[in-house]
Amino acid sequence: MLVNNNPQAVSTIEKLKRTDMDPANAAASTLYSGAVQAAQQTVTVPVVQKNLDAATDRIDEAFAKTRVQLQTSASTSDVSSTSATSGARSEFTDYMSKTPAERIREQLLKEQGLTEADVQNMSQEKQDAITKQVADRLKQQQEQQVAAKTADPQAQTVKETLAAL
Template sequence: MLVSAKSNLVTPLPKRPGEDPTAEAAAGLQSVMTQALQNNLQAQTTQTSTQVEESATQLSTQQVNEATRISDNVDEAFAKTRVGLQATSAPLPDDVKDRIGDGSATAEFKDYMSKTPEQRMRDAILQEMGLTQEEINQMPPEKQQAIGEEIAQRVREKAQMAAAEKDQRRGEHTSIEGVDKLIASL
């Protein structure tokens, strides 16, 4: 007969409650620790939840304040626009009407464009002299003639200056063409 050298491992049987006081104390301690951990976790969860609620409340308060500020800015801009529109439809004072005529920029532009270049130049010279056509019409004929000669002289000077500038530009253009030809020939 052959005998095995291996020994059988014996597994201890679990003890029944009440048989081992150490096991019972460990089980009791474990259940108390588990309960304490659960209570601590629940307290932390409640505290975190409260902090999240406070943070959310602060954030929503900030957003409401920002929205209120933006709304106030929009209301202010609207009020300024309304006042501006009311001011433009208000009648102009008499002294302002005298300075700008009928108050229409379009009418002034059309009046200016309807004039010949000579008339525009004459008006500009009168303005330089600080005179209006009405003032000239009220002057004696000798002064009107002197002012007319002065205007004619200035018109001639401006025409000569314009012609000189044109000739100068034509000369520059010719010299540029000459340089271009020289560069092309190289």
């Protein structure tokens, strides 16, 4: 077996085995990468940059138009939205200030298509019948609440948790 212990010969052989050290490959690689880079820079970068700039301009324009529309609609609807908000708020506070019996009475009259004025014009017996219906519904509602609380404490806890969400 022949063994060459000469360090220069071993390193020369190793250098020749590496493809990146081959002079022909290195030259071809350099030429190829240089040509590709030049082609990319001259062709794609300006086209891509122009498209990107155009897209950015369209986005900015759309945003500006939307902002102007929102500002004009906000200034014209400030008066109407304020009155609508205060109207809704007053309706809500009026409803919440009523007792459960008053809420049930209002609901019952709405179901029957009656107003308070209609009830006032009715005979005393009909007024008493409506009052009795309100009392029955109120009692039924209270019984349901008591039954729900005492039936299953764990289920009640789940219901309260879900209601809180």
